[in-house]
Amino acid sequence: MVRWQPxxxxxxxxxxxxxxxxxxxxxxxxxxxxQSVGLTERTFFRHFSDKxxxxxxxxxxxxxxxxxxxxxxxxxxxxxxxxxxxLDTAAELFPDERRSHSRxxxxxxxxxxxxxxxxxxxxxxxxxxxxxALRARGVAEPAATLAGQSAAMVFGVAFGQWLRDDEERxxxxxxxxxxxxxxxxxxxxxxx
Amino acid sequence: MVRWQPxxxxxxxxxxxxxxxxxxxxxxxxxxxxQSVGLTERTFFRHFSDKxxxxxxxxxxxxxxxxxxxxxxxxxxxxxxxxxxxLDTAAELFPDERRSHSRxxxxxxxxxxxxxxxxxxxxxxxxxxxxxALRARGVAEPAATLAGQSAAMVFGVAFGQWLRDDEERxxxxxxxxxxxxxxxxxxxxxxx
DNA sequence: GTCTATAGTGCGATAGAC
DNA sequence: GTCTATCGCACTATAGAC
Numbered sequence: 019m020v021r022w023q024p025x026x027x028x029x030x031x032x033x034x035x036x037x038x039x040x041x042x043x044x045x046x047x048x049x050x051x052x053q054s055v056g057l058t059e060r061t062f063f064r065h066f067s068d069k070x071x072x073x074x075x076x077x078x079x080x081x082x083x084x085x086x087x088x089x090x091x092x093x094x095x096x097x098x099x100x101x102x103x104x105l106d107t108a109a110e111l112f113p114d115e116r117r118s119h120s121r122x123x124x125x126x127x128x129x130x131x132x133x134x135x136x137x138x139x140x141x142x143x144x145x146x147x148x149x150x151a152l153r154a155r156g157v158a159e160p161a162a163t164l165a166g167q168s169a170a171m172v173f174g175v176a177f178g179q180w181l182r183d184d185e186e187r188x189x190x191x192x193x194x195x196x197x198x199x200x201x202x203x204x205x206x207x208x209x210x
Numbered sequence: 211m212v213r214w215q216p217x218x219x220x221x222x223x224x225x226x227x228x229x230x231x232x233x234x235x236x237x238x239x240x241x242x243x244x245q246s247v248g249l250t251e252r253t254f255f256r257h258f259s260d261k262x263x264x265x266x267x268x269x270x271x272x273x274x275x276x277x278x279x280x281x282x283x284x285x286x287x288x289x290x291x292x293x294x295x296x297l298d299t300a301a302e303l304f305p306d307e308r309r310s311h312s313r314x315x316x317x318x319x320x321x322x323x324x325x326x327x328x329x330x331x332x333x334x335x336x337x338x339x340x341x342x343a344l345r346a347r348g349v350a351e352p353a354a355t356l357a358g359q360s361a362a363m364v365f366g367v368a369f370g371q372w373l374r375d376d377e378e379r380x381x382x383x384x385x386x387x388x389x390x391x392x393x394x395x396x397x398x399x400x401x402x
Numbered sequence: 403g404t405c406t407a408t409a410g411t412g413c414g415a416t417a418g419a420c
Numbered sequence: 421g422t423c424t425a426t427c428g429c430a431c432t433a434t435a436g437a438c
Contacts, residue, residue, distance in 0.1 A: 047433065060403065063435065098396055131331075138334045139327040160391050163367055168396070171359045175352065199352050204290055204360070205397020218425085239408065253426055255410065405438075416427075 027065050027075060029055045034072040039122055043130045070136045073123065077140045081147045083108040084169065088151040097157050097165040102197055104148065104169055105176075109190035112180070121181050145170035172196050219257050219267060221247045226264040230318045235325060262328045265315065269332045273339045275300040276361065280343040289349050289357040294389055296340065296361055297368075301382035304372070313373050337362035364388045 033054045037046040048069050049059040066072045087107030091100050112120065127133040149166025157165065176193040179185055185192075225246045229238040240261050241251040258264045279299030283292050304312065319325040341358025349357065368385040371377055377384075 048435090049433085058403080059434095067435090069434070134334075135327050135331040138330040139323075142326075142330045160367065160388055161395050164363070164388065164392050164395055167363045167367065168360075168392075171356070171363060175355055175359065179352075196352055196356065200356050200360075201396050203353050203356055204393045204395075240410090241408085250427055251409095252428075256425075259410090261409070403438105405436105407434105407436085409432100409434080411431080413430095414428090416425100418423105418425085420421100420423080 026055075026057070026061075030057070030062060030065055031072055031075060035123060035126065038073070038126045043126060043133060070133055073127065073133060074136055074140055077144070080108060080111060081144050083111055084144060084148050084173075085151045088148070088155060091155075097152060097161050098168075098197075098201070100152060100155065100157070101148075101165050101169040101172070102194070104151075105173060105193045105197065106190055108173060109188070109193060112177075112189045114188065117181070124181050141170050141174050144173070168200065172200065218247075218249070218253075222249070222254060222257060223264055223267060227315060227318065230265070231314055235318060235322045262325055265319065265325065266328055266332055269336070272300060272303060273336050275303055276336060276340050276365075277343040280340070280347060283347075289344060289353050290360075290389075290393070292344060292347065292349070293340075293357050293361040293364070294386070296343075297365060297385045297389065298382055300365060301380070301385060304369075304381045306380065309373070316373050333362050333366050336365070360392065364392065 030051060034046070034051045037051055037054065047059075048062045051072070052059050052062040062072075066075070084104045084107065087104035088100050090107070091103040095103065127137055145167045147166075148169045149163045152162040152166055153159075172193055176189060176196050179192050179196075180187075180189045187195075222243060226238070226243045229243055229246065239251075240254045243264070244251050244254040254264075258267070276296045276299065279296035280292050282299070283295040287295065319329055337359045339358075340361045341355045344354040344358055345351075364385055368381060368388050371384050371388075372379075372381045379387075
């Protein structure tokens with residue numbers, strides 16, 4: 019019998035999502051999650067700084083996709099073009115096969131305010147990382163901050179739309195349409 | 211001796227900010243805050259659903275200002291003009307006299323991730339309320355959602371700038387400049 | 403791995419306002 | 421009498437310290 023198996027974090031994450039979905043987030047203790055994969059509560063908290071965090075590992079990859087997209091864009095791209103490339107790159111992390119899993123996870127998050135709070139926080143960290151990446155590409159202030167925040171905003175709205183029951187478009191398509199709508203919205207009438 | 215006095219929430223809020231600022235947020239217990247104004251821990255939690263919330267009452271007024279601004283705008287206003295009016299209305303809640311108090315509060319929030327999380331959540335609620343208000347004025351999707359989110363985004367960035375040590379402009383002025391920058395950013399080059 | 407402080411809840415009792 | 425603010429106590433889970 020092996021003393022421990024690889025992929026501990028992943029097994030904890032999967033078990034947590036299962037239990038949260040069936041019993042509810044607050045009705046599931048960290049100890050129960052750990053026990054369900056043969057570990058102790060203490061081990062759970064060694065892998066995740068708090069109980070909510072078990073649902074949010076993977077956000078680092080998302081941030082990397084955004085930042086990597088910015089870095090890989092053409093040298094003469096405008097700030098909003100950089101945002102567009104970043105969004106396209108990020109969308110690759112969410113192929114249609116992943117939709118049902120994302121929907122399950124989102125239904126758990128949607129039922130608990132504390133989890134929604136954590137989700138917003140992660141989006142905010144993403145926005146800051148995007149702004150940093152834009153600044154590193156020479157985008158000046160306040161454009162870098164606004165464009166970085168806009169990228170996270172478009173992703174967030176698009177992701178929510180992507181998960182809707184009646185939605186069939188890809189995440190990338192939804193993002194592109196929203197980005198165009200944002201351009202039309204803010205650029206339409208230059209009032210002063 | 212009277213059993214209880216009016217303004218309990220306000221006294222708890224003031225005491226909490228004092229204690230958080232001097233000892234730190236985590237080093238201050240809910241019981242200590244309550245005791246400092248002659249109440250018990252249990253009463254603290256009757257007024258605030260959790261310990262963080264004591265720093266975030268007043269956000270309702272902010273939301274009301276935004277929503278009220280939208281409702282009071284001219285009938286023929288574009289979505290972004292509605293956003294501009296809402297921002298102007300909200301800025302009235304933050305005259306320069308309030309800057310030092312806001313800076314103290316922000317320094318407490320800035321030192322604790324859990325408090326930053328709550329702040330982001332409140333901004334997100336604000337964004338949703340703005341989107342609802344825009345929809346109620348007949349703004350279609352996805353413009354209503356994007357404009358509502360943009361309003362909260364501009365407020366958030368502007369508020370952070372307003373609190374900087376070297377900043378002297380009014381919140382309203384900063385917001386107007388950011389809104390103009392956002393127009394220039396997204397509207398400048400209609401790439402497709 | 404154990405031990406502990408604290409956040410937060412549930413329920414019942416009390417005291418004053420009306 | 422009703423209604424509401426406060427208190428007191430027992431309790432669990434989280435999360436961090438040792």
